[in-house]
Amino acid sequence: MFILNILDYSPIDEGATAHEALLHTTELAKRAEELGYHRFWVAEHHHVLSVASSSPEMLMMHLATSTKLIRIGSGGVMLPHYSPYKVAENFRMLEALHPNRIDLGLGxxxxxxxxxxxxxxxxxxxxxxxxxxxxxxxxxxxxPSENHRFNGLIATPVIETTPEIWMLGSSLGSAQIAAENGAAYAFAHFGKPSSAGVEAIAHYRKQFKPSQFLEKPKVMIAVFAIIAETAEKAEALAKAFDLWLLFVESSTPPPYYPSIQTAIKRGISSSEKEKVMQNRKRMIIGTAEQVKEKIMRTADQYQADEVTIIPNFYGANNRMEGIALLAKAFGLQR
Structure with a gap:
């Protein structure tokens, strides 16, 4: 059986503020810990006005302090934006304060x-x-390598434990980088659900080289999951998610996550229907039992060690209810 995790975007629900969105993320992390989820990751999104999580390291420090047992991670830190040295020190600081609880997901x-x-x-x-x-x-x-241009440079603080490193991706190239460096690999099924993903993970497992951080390959898949008490409510939440995805890709996206009422009122144009149908392939929607069945089928397809759900649907209360329903369906416990 695979491990079950959560990745949260800190969506700013219609009518809410960024401050409230971050408080909702904190409460979701606490609840995820109570329910028995293994990891709680936060995203890095810039210039997306409907998402509050732009600095995962800072949010991680707050979440790690607000919880006690659940692993806290980045899904992920976008490395081309930053200095590797600074990223190393940020995550060593996190790990120093919360040993054996920090995950460094790299994108x-x-x-x-x-x-x-x-x-x-x-x-x-x-x-x-x-x-x-x-x-x-x-x-x-x-x-350090003697030939490295910064030979002798130490990332501080020097600590006894190390953040768990995950390479994030959705292609053969990212799988190859993960394999060469002996990192765990998280595949973004929610971005590109196709047979290419299965091939990428098979390539990763075949090419994996053990490192001091990881002895054998470890695979996670991440999926958009919309879970509700009834299939009808899940579908209503999915329609709001359909609209959010359309908004995000538009030239003038609103600074909020649309409500169910807004989605009903606006509707979907005929020109948008094909895009919505394509996006629906990226989601798992339904009651907890329906979502569980689809997750298990997808995890088996990838032979995944872990599955991370992204409950990126409208309403803090709906997200809290959704992760609780799914935890019950899977029989999670702390």
Whole structure:
């Protein structure tokens, strides 16, 4: 049986504020811990006005302090935006204060180009993603290479434990990087649900090289999950999610996550229907038992060790209810 986790985007529900969204994330993390979920990750999204989680490290510190047992992680830190040395020190600080509870999920960054330019405005030569990953591993391993350009540089604080490292991706390229570096691999099924994902994970397992951080391959898949007490309510929440996805990809997205009422009132145009149908392939929708069955089938398809649900649907109370219903269906317990 696989491990079950949560990734939260901190959505700003219609009528709510970013402050309230972050408080909702905190309460969701506490509830996830009570229910028996293994990990609670937070996202990094820039220039998405309907999402409050732009700085996962800072939110992680707050969540780790607000909980006691559940692992807290990033899903993920977008490495091309940053210095690997700074990322190493941020996560060592987190791990120093909350040993054996911190996950470092790394991504290549799907953000807007203007975001990357703003975050790197004063930098000169850009490093390749592969080089950044290697640098980060060196700073976290305390085993510097004599040939490295920063040989002798130590990421502080020096601690006895290490954050658990996960490479995030949805392609053969990301699978290869994870395998070469001996990292756990989290596949974004919610982004590209296709046979290519199964092939990427098979490639990862075959090419995996043990590292000081991980002895054997470990696979997680992440899925959008909309869970409600009835199938009818789940479908209503899914319609609001349909609209949010359309909003996010539009030129003038509103600064909130649309409600069920807004989704009903606005509806979907004929030109949007095909996009909505494509997006529906990225979701698992239904009652807890229906979602459980679909998750188990998907996990078996990938031979996943862990499944991370993204309960990115409208309403803090709906999200709290959804994760509780699913925990009960899976028989989770702390």
């Amino acid at each position: 290549r960054s799907p953000s807007y180009q203007i975001v990357n330019r703003a975050l790197n405005e004063t930098k000169g030569k850009r490093l390749s993603y592969e080089q950044q990953v290697q640098d980060l591993y060196q700073f976290l391993s305390d085993q």
